Amino acid sequence: MYPFINGGQQQLKDGLPRTGYGAGRDRDVGYPRDRVYEDQMGRAGWRDGDGLGGGGDMMGYGGGLGGNELGMGPGLGPLVGGGGLGPLGMGGLPDESQLMGGRMGPLDVGMGGRPGALGLNGGAPEPDVLRGGLDVLPPDASSTLFVDGLPEDCSRREAAHIFRPFIGFKEVRLVHKDAKRADGGKVVLCFVEFADARCAATALEALQGYKFDETDHESYVLRLTFARHPGPRGPVRDDPYRVGGGRDRGDDYNSRSRGGGGVGRR
DNA sequence: AGCACA
Numbered sequence: 001m002y003p004f005i006n007g008g009q010q011q012l013k014d015g016l017p018r019t020g021y022g023a024g025r026d027r028d029v030g031y032p033r034d035r036v037y038e039d040q041m042g043r044a045g046w047r048d049g050d051g052l053g054g055g056g057d058m059m060g061y062g063g064g065l066g067g068n069e070l071g072m073g074p075g076l077g078p079l080v081g082g083g084g085l086g087p088l089g090m091g092g093l094p095d096e097s098q099l100m101g102g103r104m105g106p107l108d109v110g111m112g113g114r115p116g117a118l119g120l121n122g123g124a125p126e127p128d129v130l131r132g133g134l135d136v137l138p139p140d141a142s143s144t145l146f147v148d149g150l151p152e153d154c155s156r157r158e159a160a161h162i163f164r165p166f167i168g169f170k171e172v173r174l175v176h177k178d179a180k181r182a183d184g185g186k187v188v189l190c191f192v193e194f195a196d197a198r199c200a201a202t203a204l205e206a207l208q209g210y211k212f213d214e215t216d217h218e219s220y221v222l223r224l225t226f227a228r229h230p231g232p233r234g235p236v237r238d239d240p241y242r243v244g245g246g247r248d249r250g251d252d253y254n255s256r257s258r259g260g261g262g263v264g265r266r
Numbered sequence: 267a268g269c270a271c272a
Contacts, residue, residue, distance in 0.1 A: 030270055146269050175270050189269060 001043040140231030145204055147190035148223045150174075151212055154188050162207065162222075163192050168199025171232075193232055200226065 150159060160172045170193040179185040194200040203222045212220035 096271060144269095148268055173271060177268085177270090180268075187268075223268085225269090229271095232271065 026058070056246050069111070100179050137197055137201050138226070140226050141201050142226045143194045143197050144227035144230035144232075145190075145192040145194070145200050146188070146227040147192060147207075148225075149212075149213055149221055150188040150221050152186050154190075154212075159190050159192075163203055163208070164205070166199065167202040168195030170194060173232075191227055193244050197226075 146164075147159075154174070156172060157172050159174060163169050164170055172193070173191045175189040175191070177187050179191060181185045192200070192203070194203065204226070207222055208224050210222040211221065
């Protein structure tokens with residue numbers, strides 16, 4: 001029923017808009033829905049949001065956004081507002097004591113029982129924790145990896161399984177070509193798309209030299225580099241003449257080639 | 267070293 005109410009305490013303490021996640025959790029967990037149910041009466045909507053197991057995540061996320069200036073949607077707006085206004089409105093309502101009582105009890109339990117949840121109290125999760133040693137990318141880093149050394153019979157699904165566990169993985173494209181030595185050998189090239197260059201670099205580092213068949217000692221060792229012409233679409237970043245206009249909707253994974261490219265033109 | 271899709 002009441003897993004942990006850390007968000008409630010947080011909200012009572014500082015009430016910063018940064019703690020949107022906590023506010024969302026608080027409303028989701030510690031707020032009596034009966035009262036809200038009568039107050040706001042969004043019956044179907046409330047029921048839906050409440051019943052979902054993953055609803056907590058959604059609420060928390062929405063709460064964070066709602067606390068700022070980004071309006072999520074017409075449906076989420078009232079929900080978030082209700083959650084945020086809950087503690088304020090408590091003062092004038094007769095259920096106040098009951099609210100407080102229900103709140104103070106599980107609060108301590110939550111604090112003691114879930115040390116992992118303390119991370120949520122610290123505010124936004126630090127990206128530094130997630131960063132391995134890859135904060136410096138090579139100059140040719142891009143969001144697309146070029147992978148060579150895949151076995152000839154490698155399927156797209158098989159290749160995707162290798163890269164899927166990596167953060168930011170988007171898709172994999174296989175290309176069949178014939179090897180240079182015209183002995184009938186064919187080679188499979190692979191282009192792997194990631195969300196940004198750092199994600200691609202992480203996978204590159206991790207999979208460099210990956211053996212497809214571990215029993216076979218000498219064959220099918222993956223070689224990974226950054227693709228020369230990255231991106232699932234046409235080249236956007238390498239052509240200085242095209243920087244000004246044209247299609248511009250590529251995700252800006254890198255800001256280095258954004259302003260004028262490498263051409264000193266004036 | 268070997269780089270396609272639009």
